């Protein structure tokens with residue numbers, strides 16, 4: 001029996017799109033079996049268990065394999081990505097064992113791993129299985145990462161010490177080094193070493209599958225395909241098969257009560273509510289939370305805002321183990337009362353896909369995590385881009401300056417956003433006939449077209465599956 005093995009990074013922002021890829025493969029090639037290796041989560045970024053349980057119980061051709069836990073060595077790196085790379089590197093013997101065990105009953109046609117899992121390419125090659133990369137974020141980020149070894153070779157200092165602008169192949173304009181993902185800025189950080197290893201390994205894979213679609217990022221996809229991102233060697237085939245997002249729109253499991261935020265949205269006028277939500281790791285200081293509240297209040301707009309506790313220590317990663325936020329102490333005095341007729345604050349987590357697809361939602365203030373971006377595009381909801389961490393500033397530049405489906409949230413030098421800026425951007429976003437709304441709706445159609453018969457993402461998927469049988 002033929003099987004495909006998927007190896008995601010086990011955090012929500014990476015897991016879902018890869019499982020959705022598995023589901024898409026099954027839709028068009030139902031004779032295949034999908035096996036998914038799940039390493040224990042390196043840090044808490046929202047629970048993945050309900051999603052895994054629902055896929056397991058509804059799709060019999062998808063089997064999850066839990067890898068044993070490994071002990072991570074102490075690290076001085078402050079980047080959560082370091083934990084992920086370490087976890088994956090140390091898991092290679094377990095991955096080897098799992099692939100051998102799956103091979104006893106299946107012919108593994110391809111082993112597809114997240115870009116944080118490239119250490120497992122060596123396992124694939126030992127076992128003579130074709131190893132592919134699944135890239136969960138934008139093509140512009142892929143272009144940068146593939147190009148990063150070239151920048152590394154041509155510079156001797158850490159990027160943080162180079163006061164310069166970088167051209168990214170396929171980018172709309174040069175970007176300052178401070179807009180690159182933080183782990184790439186310091187050559188002496190372990191995370192930098194891991195990213196460099198991954199960037200060097202990706203072109204050696206049998207192909208890179210990207211969660212994007214051609215009409216969203218034509219410039220970046222073209223640059224990569226033309227070999228500009230890997231100037232000193234071959235670029236493997238690139239398969240843009242997105243948007244791969246969770247499609248369940250109800251936001252609650254059968255039998256469970258409908259979340260309050262959805263019943264509240266039912267009572268609001270069409271497209272009148274701005275939704276503010278910042279991914280699985282987005283946290284603000286108490287000062288910034290208060291400033292957002294003042295801006296929202298002054299904007300006069302209806303809002304639905306997901307609020308989390310501020311980071312408890314500098315590099316806190318344990319979002320979901322934090323206690324529920326105490327809204328009265330975090331938000332300005334009387335704010336909840338004064339805005340109760342037109343605003344709702346949700347603690348910690350909201351069913352984002354269901355919210356974005358609700359008819360009352362007309363705008364989205366987002367950290368530019370790629371899943372959030374794709375979810376907004378598919379729901380036709382224009383954005384205000386407020387990047388916070390990882391590659392989000394690269395996504396922002398593309399969305400604001402190139403695709404023009406988002407407005408920028410301008411920050412001061414120290415990264416603080418004023419209430420005036422929040423007020424202004426939210427107002428601008430919620431205007432009925434602004435051009436970013438029109439462009440977002442056109443992009444929604446583009447996403448639908450890409451996934452339909454003859455569309456670019458469907459064609460890419462067919463080519464990918466064909467590559468397994470040759």
Ligand SMILES: O=c1ccn([C@@H]2O[C@H](COP(=O)(O)OP(=O)(O)O[C@H]3O[C@H](CO)[C@@H](O)[C@H](O)[C@H]3O)[C@@H](O)[C@H]2O)c(=O)[nH]1
Pocket residue numbers: 012013014016045046136137277278279280281282306348349350351352353368369370371372373375389390391392
């Ligand atoms: O209250 C919440 C918060 C998040 N989500 C969901 O959680 C996912 C979050 O994914 P994403 O928007 O991509 O953000 P991150 O969790 O921050 O994702 C990580 O992975 C992404 C894909 O690689 C990167 O683009 C991000 O920068 C990186 O931080 C999305 O599906 C959201 O719908 C909810 O349902 N409710």
